Amino acid sequence: MYHDNSYGNILAAASRAAWQIDEVLPPGARLDFSRNFMPENLARTAAIDFLSDDERRVLNQVRGHEYLAIFGLVEEFILPFVLDHARPQLSGDDGRVRALLNFAGEEAKHIDLFKRFHKRFTDSFGTQCDVIGPPDAVAAEVLKHDPLSVALAILQIEWMTQRHYLDSVRDDSGIDPLFKSLLKHHWMEEASHARLDQLMVEALADGRDEQGIQSSIDEYLEIGMFLDNGLKAQVELNLDAFERATGRKLTPAEHQLSLIHI
Numbered sequence: 001m002y003h004d005n006s007y008g009n010i011l012a013a014a015s016r017a018a019w020q021i022d023e024v025l026p027p028g029a030r031l032d033f034s035r036n037f038m039p040e041n042l043a044r045t046a047a048i049d050f051l052s053d054d055e056r057r058v059l060n061q062v063r064g065h066e067y068l069a070i071f072g073l074v075e076e077f078i079l080p081f082v083l084d085h086a087r088p089q090l091s092g093d094d095g096r097v098r099a100l101l102n103f104a105g106e107e108a109k110h111i112d113l114f115k116r117f118h119k120r121f122t123d124s125f126g127t128q129c130d131v132i133g134p135p136d137a138v139a140a141e142v143l144k145h146d147p148l149s150v151a152l153a154i155l156q157i158e159w160m161t162q163r164h165y166l167d168s169v170r171d172d173s174g175i176d177p178l179f180k181s182l183l184k185h186h187w188m189e190e191a192s193h194a195r196l197d198q199l200m201v202e203a204l205a206d207g208r209d210e211q212g213i214q215s216s217i218d219e220y221l222e223i224g225m226f227l228d229n230g231l232k233a234q235v236e237l238n239l240d241a242f243e244r245a246t247g248r249k250l251t252p253a254e255h256q257l258s259l260i261h262i
Contacts, residue, residue, distance in 0.1 A: 005195045007095040014102055014192040021113050024185045029178055031124055037064025037179040039168040047261050050254055055246055062129055062241050063262065064179055065121050066234055069131040071161075071186065072114030074227075077139035078154055079107045085147070085200055103196050106189045117182060127245040130237045132230045142223055148204040149219035153227070155201055158194035161187055235259055 031037070036057055040046050043063045045056045086100035122128060132138070142150060165187035169180060205213060239258055243249055250258065 007099040010192050010195050011099040017188040019185050032176045035176045036060045037176050039172045042168050044262050058245050059242050062238050065129045068114045073135050075107045075111050076135040077142045129241040132234050145219040146216045148216040151201045152220040153223040155197045158190050161190045
């Protein structure tokens with residue numbers, strides 16, 4: 001696979017994009033709950049036509065909370081994975097080690113940022129929004145797979161982050177500016193992570209025969225199915241949070257339609 005990635009170039013780009021949590025989520029900064037948090041093509045709430053505009057906005061905000069909470073969840077298995085990948089190379093290429101350790105440090109920062117967001121969101125939203133987990137159980141299930149399979153799953157997640165921001169978030173002027181800033185700054189650092197993970201995938205695939213590659217792809221698909229089932233369970237938690245926040249009890253038919261749309 002040809003690309004112009006190098007550990008030195010990636011580390012330099014990461015340094016230029018670096019930010020601090022208090023710059024992105026300043027003390028006292030408040031989310032604007034009069035606005036949507038997520039672009040419609042990611043939240044997919046507009047098609048639920050039996051909800052009022054206010055109810056759709058609440059559901060959109062619940063979806064926004066889910067989006068960052070799930071990223072925080074997956075980054076809790078990305079962090080140990082990157083550290084495990086870096087550890088055997090500590091006596092090797094200094095640029096590679098520094099880039100991987102910076103990758104891990106930024107993932108730890110994102111986890112902290114999303115936890116702070118969760119508290120800021122919950123304090124103002126006034127209703128608990130539950131998230132699948134616990135994170136250590138999710139991490140254990142994912143990390144038991146072939147490292148190449150895990151690296152492929154992580155790369156998919158990082159590419160998804162890039163496409164979501166560029167295709168949906170960047171040009172949407174209607175969503176809450178603070179929430180949009182969180183997505184922007186996450187995207188900025190994930191751009192370097194995607195490049196690093198591509199290098200990890202290539203390193204882990206190097207020397208494998210066709211059977212070994214196919215086996216890792218099969219396990220990658222198993223990870224995808226596991227995460228997809230988790231997201232399906234999260235939708236149920238989102239609807240529970242919506243009902244608590246609005247006081248509206250969805251009928252069985254409305255509940256089913258909501259599941260289809262979001």
